[in-house]
Amino acid sequence: MDLLANLALGFGAALTPLNLLYALLGTLVGTLIGVLPGIGPVATVAMLLPVTYGLPPLTALIMLAGIYYGASYGGSTTAILVNLPGEMSSVITVIDGHQMARQGRAGVALCVAALGSLFAGCVATMVIAAFAPPLAEFALRFDAAEYFSLMVLGLVSAIALAHGSLLRAVLVTLLGLLLGIVGTDPNTGIARFSFEIPELMDGIGFVAITMGLFAFAEIAINLESAARRGAIAERISRLWIGWPEFRQAFPAVLRGTAVGSILGIFPGGGATLSAFASYTVEKKVAKDPSRFGKGAIEGVAGPESANNAGAQTSFIPMLTLGIPSNAVMALMIGAMIIHDIQPGPDVIRKQPELFWGLIASMWIGNVMLVVLNLPLIGIWVRLLRVPYRLLYPVIVLVCTIGAFSANNNMFDVWVAMAFGALGYVLLKLDCEPAPLLLGYILGPMLEDNLRRALVLSRGDFTVFFTRPVSLAMLLAAAALLALVLAPAIRRRRDTVFAERE
Amino acid sequence: MERGWRSTMQRWCLGVAMLACAAAALAQTYPSKPIRMIVPWPPGGGVDTAARLISQPLSERLGQPIVIENRPGVAGNLGTAQFTKEPADGYTLLMGSLSPNAVNPHLYSKLGFDPVKDFEFVALMYYVPSFLVVPANSPANSAKDLVEMARKNPGKLNFGSGGVGSSQHLFGVMFNTAAKIDAVHVTYKGTAPAEAALVAGQIDYMIDPPTALPFVTSGRMKALAVASKQRSVSLPDVPTLDEVGIPGVYTSTFYGIMAPAGTPKPIVDRLNKEINAILQTPDMQARLAKASAQSHNWSPQEFADFVKGEIERYREIVRLSGAKQVD
Known part of the structure; x- marks a missing residue:
C-alpha cells in the first residue's frame, strides 16, 4: 500500500497545470528534435538547462525528462517513414518499420510504435516505482567482465538481425567491428587508423555513419530503379491498427517491455542494446522468421517497446545512486545540483514529492506522447505520397545539416557521403547495413570492457568464466550461436546427402 | 575598363579608411555585433x-x-x-x-x-580542486591509511580515470609520485563511468574533481583529502594533502x-x-x-x-x- 500512497503523492505533485504544461512542452520539443536527425537529446537538454534555472526543480526535471523520451519516440518516426534512424535506439526499427511503410502500412507501424511505447513506458515506470533501489544495487555489481560478456551476447544476436545469408551477416558485422576500432586506443591513448586526420582520432561519428548507410544509400538505390522512383507508398491502407495486427503485436510488446526494463538499468549501453536484444527474441520465437525484414509487425512492436522501457528504467541508477547511465542523465544530475538537490539515495527520503512526482510525470509524459503523436500519424503518412523527386532532396538536405551539426564540422558531411557510397555497395551485394551498425556500436564497448577486465585481473582470462553472471551470459551466447548455426549446418548436411543420392 | 579599375581602387581606399577609423573607434564601439x-x-x-x-x-x-x-x-x-x-x-x-x-x-x-x-x-x-576519494566501504579512512595499504601491496591497488591523459589520470600520477606508491591505472570512458566504478568498489581510489562531491555527501564515497593549497569551502573538514604529509599535489x-x-x-x-x-x-x-x-x-x-x-x-x-x- 506504500506504493499506492507514494504514487498518489507523486501524481499530486505532477498534476499541477504548470507541470503539465512543461511536460507537454518537453515531449513536444523532444519529438521535434527526435524527428530531425543530428540534433540529439543531449545537445537540446544542455541548451535548455539554463532556461530551467528559474523553474521549480520538479518542473525543470519533468520538462527535461520529457525531451529525453520524446526524442526517442520521434527518432522512430523518421526510421519508419524515410528509413532514417533519428536516434541510436531506433536503428532496429528501420528494418521492418520502413518495409511496412513501403507496403502502405506506415500508419499501422507508427501506431504500433506509439502504443507499444506507451505500454512499455507505463510498465517500466511501475518497475521504477516498485523496485528502483534493489535494481540499482544489482546494476552496480556489473563489473567490466560482466559488461564484456553482455556485449558478446549482443554481438552474437547481431547475426540474428540478418535475413538471408548468415555468412554475409557475419562479414558485415565484422566490418562494423573494424570501423569501431578507428580512433584512440583506450589504454595507451595512441591513435589507430586515423591516417593523421585529427577528426578521426575520436572515431567515426555515429550520426555520419547512419546518415550515409541508411539515408544516402537508400536514396541512391531508389533513384536507380524506375519502380521505386515514385512515391514511397502510393496507396495507404489504414492508419489505425486492426485486431489481427494487434493480436500479433501484443505478445511482442510484452516481451520487448521485459527485455527493455531489464537491460535499461545497466549504465552504458544497456538501453541501446535492448532494442537489438528484443529483435533477436522476436525473430527466435516467431513461427516464420523469414517474415522479418519484410515488414513484420513484431519487428517494430518489440524493439520500440524495448527502447522506451529501457529509456525509462535507465533513470534508476540516476535516481537512486546519483550515477548517470548516459549523457542525458548526467545533465539531469547537473540540473538537480543547480537546484540544490543532491542526487542519490537521499532524494527518495528527503524529497519524496520530487522523486515520486518525476515518476508520475513519466506516466503523464507517455500518455502525452501518444496524444500528441496519434493525430500526427495522418499527416506523416501523407508525406509518403509526396513524389520522391521532391522528397529526396529534402531528406538529403536535412541529413547533411544533421551530419554537420553533430560536431559543427564539415568533415562529418564527407564521412556521411563516403558511407553513402559504402551503403550503396552493400545493398547491391545484398548485405544488410543494420548488423554493421551493431558491430560498430558494440565493438568499442566490447574492446573497452575486455581490456579493462584484463587490466583489473592483471591479465587473467579466467575472470570471464569464474564470475557467475559473466559465465551465464557467455553460455547464453554459446547457446544462441548453436541455435542459429544448427539449421545452417543441417541444411548443408542435407544438401551433401542429396548430392550423394 | 579604366572606369572599373578606378572604382575598384576607390572602394579599396574607402575600405582602408574605414578599417583605420574602426580601429580607432574600437574601444568605444565594441561590441557592435x-x-x-x-x-x-x-x-x-x-x-x-x-x-x-x-x-x-x-x-x-x-x-x-x-x-x-x-x-x-x-x-x-x-x-x-x-x-x-x-x-x-x-x-x-x-x-x-x-x-x-x-x-x-x-x-x-x-x-x-x-x-x-x-x-x-x-x-x-x-x-576547481580535486579530491582523493575512495569507495564508502574502503578500509582506508585517511590518506595515510591508503598510502600504507598501497605500500604494503605494491602494484595491487587500482586507480581510475576518465581516459589516458585525462586530468584524473595525471592527478593520479601526481599523487602516486608524491606519495611514492605503485598502483595500476584503469581507464574509463569519461568521468561518470569511472565514478560509478569507484562507488561499486571496482577500483580503489581516484583523484576526482568536485563532480564526486554528491557521492561524498550521500555517503557512497569517502573524501580523504583535497589536492590543493587550501581546504575546500565545500568540505572544510577534509585536510589538504600537504597537511597529511604528501606535499606538492596541487590540482x-x-x-x-x-x-x-x-x-x-x-x-x-x-x-x-x-x-x-x-x-x-x-x-x-x-x-x-x-x-x-x-x-x-x-x-x-x-x-x-x-x-x-x-x-x-x-x-x-x-x-x-x-x-x-x-x-
Whole structure:
C-alpha cells in the first residue's frame, strides 16, 4: 500500500497545470528534435538547462525528462517513414518499420510504435516505482567482465538481425567491428587508423555513419530503379491498427517491455542494446522468421517497446545512486545540483514529492506522447505520397545539416557521403547495413570492457568464466550461436546427402 | 575598363579608411555585433557549463548577444585549433581549459596551435580542486591509511580515470609520485563511468574533481583529502594533502576566456573588467562556492602567467604518466 500512497503523492505533485504544461512542452520539443536527425537529446537538454534555472526543480526535471523520451519516440518516426534512424535506439526499427511503410502500412507501424511505447513506458515506470533501489544495487555489481560478456551476447544476436545469408551477416558485422576500432586506443591513448586526420582520432561519428548507410544509400538505390522512383507508398491502407495486427503485436510488446526494463538499468549501453536484444527474441520465437525484414509487425512492436522501457528504467541508477547511465542523465544530475538537490539515495527520503512526482510525470509524459503523436500519424503518412523527386532532396538536405551539426564540422558531411557510397555497395551485394551498425556500436564497448577486465585481473582470462553472471551470459551466447548455426549446418548436411543420392 | 579599375581602387581606399577609423573607434564601439564563444567540447560538460554560466550576464553587460558554438573533438584540440585561425577582433572568444590549453601540448605532437603564442589570455573564470576519494566501504579512512595499504601491496591497488591523459589520470600520477606508491591505472570512458566504478568498489581510489562531491555527501564515497593549497569551502573538514604529509599535489582544473592572438588590448581589458565584475557578484560567488570553484579577480597578465606556469608544470607530469605522444 506504500506504493499506492507514494504514487498518489507523486501524481499530486505532477498534476499541477504548470507541470503539465512543461511536460507537454518537453515531449513536444523532444519529438521535434527526435524527428530531425543530428540534433540529439543531449545537445537540446544542455541548451535548455539554463532556461530551467528559474523553474521549480520538479518542473525543470519533468520538462527535461520529457525531451529525453520524446526524442526517442520521434527518432522512430523518421526510421519508419524515410528509413532514417533519428536516434541510436531506433536503428532496429528501420528494418521492418520502413518495409511496412513501403507496403502502405506506415500508419499501422507508427501506431504500433506509439502504443507499444506507451505500454512499455507505463510498465517500466511501475518497475521504477516498485523496485528502483534493489535494481540499482544489482546494476552496480556489473563489473567490466560482466559488461564484456553482455556485449558478446549482443554481438552474437547481431547475426540474428540478418535475413538471408548468415555468412554475409557475419562479414558485415565484422566490418562494423573494424570501423569501431578507428580512433584512440583506450589504454595507451595512441591513435589507430586515423591516417593523421585529427577528426578521426575520436572515431567515426555515429550520426555520419547512419546518415550515409541508411539515408544516402537508400536514396541512391531508389533513384536507380524506375519502380521505386515514385512515391514511397502510393496507396495507404489504414492508419489505425486492426485486431489481427494487434493480436500479433501484443505478445511482442510484452516481451520487448521485459527485455527493455531489464537491460535499461545497466549504465552504458544497456538501453541501446535492448532494442537489438528484443529483435533477436522476436525473430527466435516467431513461427516464420523469414517474415522479418519484410515488414513484420513484431519487428517494430518489440524493439520500440524495448527502447522506451529501457529509456525509462535507465533513470534508476540516476535516481537512486546519483550515477548517470548516459549523457542525458548526467545533465539531469547537473540540473538537480543547480537546484540544490543532491542526487542519490537521499532524494527518495528527503524529497519524496520530487522523486515520486518525476515518476508520475513519466506516466503523464507517455500518455502525452501518444496524444500528441496519434493525430500526427495522418499527416506523416501523407508525406509518403509526396513524389520522391521532391522528397529526396529534402531528406538529403536535412541529413547533411544533421551530419554537420553533430560536431559543427564539415568533415562529418564527407564521412556521411563516403558511407553513402559504402551503403550503396552493400545493398547491391545484398548485405544488410543494420548488423554493421551493431558491430560498430558494440565493438568499442566490447574492446573497452575486455581490456579493462584484463587490466583489473592483471591479465587473467579466467575472470570471464569464474564470475557467475559473466559465465551465464557467455553460455547464453554459446547457446544462441548453436541455435542459429544448427539449421545452417543441417541444411548443408542435407544438401551433401542429396548430392550423394 | 579604366572606369572599373578606378572604382575598384576607390572602394579599396574607402575600405582602408574605414578599417583605420574602426580601429580607432574600437574601444568605444565594441561590441557592435553578436559575439561567438567557441566551446571545444560537446554540450553538457564542465567547459560548456562554464561558458553557459558567463554568457548570459556577460551579454547583458556588453549589450550584444553571445552565441555559444560547440566544436568538440580530440580532447578540445580541434575546436581550439580552429579558433586560433579566427580574426582577432574580439568577436570570437574561446572557453579555454586545462586539457587543451596546458596538457595537450605535451600529449599531441600535431596540436594545430601554439599554447602560448596563439592566444590573448582574457580572464580566468575559476578553477576547481580535486579530491582523493575512495569507495564508502574502503578500509582506508585517511590518506595515510591508503598510502600504507598501497605500500604494503605494491602494484595491487587500482586507480581510475576518465581516459589516458585525462586530468584524473595525471592527478593520479601526481599523487602516486608524491606519495611514492605503485598502483595500476584503469581507464574509463569519461568521468561518470569511472565514478560509478569507484562507488561499486571496482577500483580503489581516484583523484576526482568536485563532480564526486554528491557521492561524498550521500555517503557512497569517502573524501580523504583535497589536492590543493587550501581546504575546500565545500568540505572544510577534509585536510589538504600537504597537511597529511604528501606535499606538492596541487590540482587546479581551470576555465578561462581567451581570444585569438593580436586582439586589441582595449577589448581584452574591457572583457576582463566585465567578467571579473560578474564573478564578484554575490549570486555568482554563491554558485561558485557550491561547486568548490575559486575565482581570483586576475588581470589578463596574471591569468597569462598562471596558464604559462601550468603548461610548464604539466610537461613533467605527462612524462611521468607514460602517456604517449601522438600525432
